[in-house]
Amino acid sequence: MDARNFYHLIRRKYDQNxxxxxxxxxxxxxxxDCDLANEWRDKFCALSDEKLEKAKSIIFxxxxxxEDYECSDPEILxxxxxxxxxxxxxxxxx
Numbered sequence: 630m631d632a633r634n635f636y637h638l639i640r641r642k643y644d645q646n647x648x649x650x651x652x653x654x655x656x657x658x659x660x661x662d663c664d665l666a667n668e669w670r671d672k673f674c675a676l677s678d679e680k681l682e683k684a685k686s687i688i689f690x691x692x693x694x695x696e697d698y699e700c701s702d703p704e705i706l707x708x709x710x711x712x713x714x715x716x717x718x719x720x721x722x723x
Contacts, residue, residue: 669711676704684708 644666676684684705687698693712700706 665711665714669708672704673708676708680705688712
């Protein structure tokens with residue numbers, strides 16, 4: 630399996646919209662399928678401009694342990710929590 634196909638396989642697992650758009654191409658289902666990508670996107674897009682800039686500045690650092698940044702805003706913290714989800718956590722193997 631090449632890297633692009635692997636990316637789509639993994640991405641599809643976490644993106645319900647992608648699974649629906651590609652339903653005719655990908656017919657297999659997994660009990661691990663979820664919608665984390667769209668949950669994150671909806672919450673990210675709902676941030677105010679000011680909060681969006683703050684979230685982006687933290688995301689840009691690519692360090693997601695709470696001690697790596699200063700933020701007390703619950704909406705931003707919720708967005709940042711998605712960046713700490715490992716594949717094992719998402720698949721319930723933690």
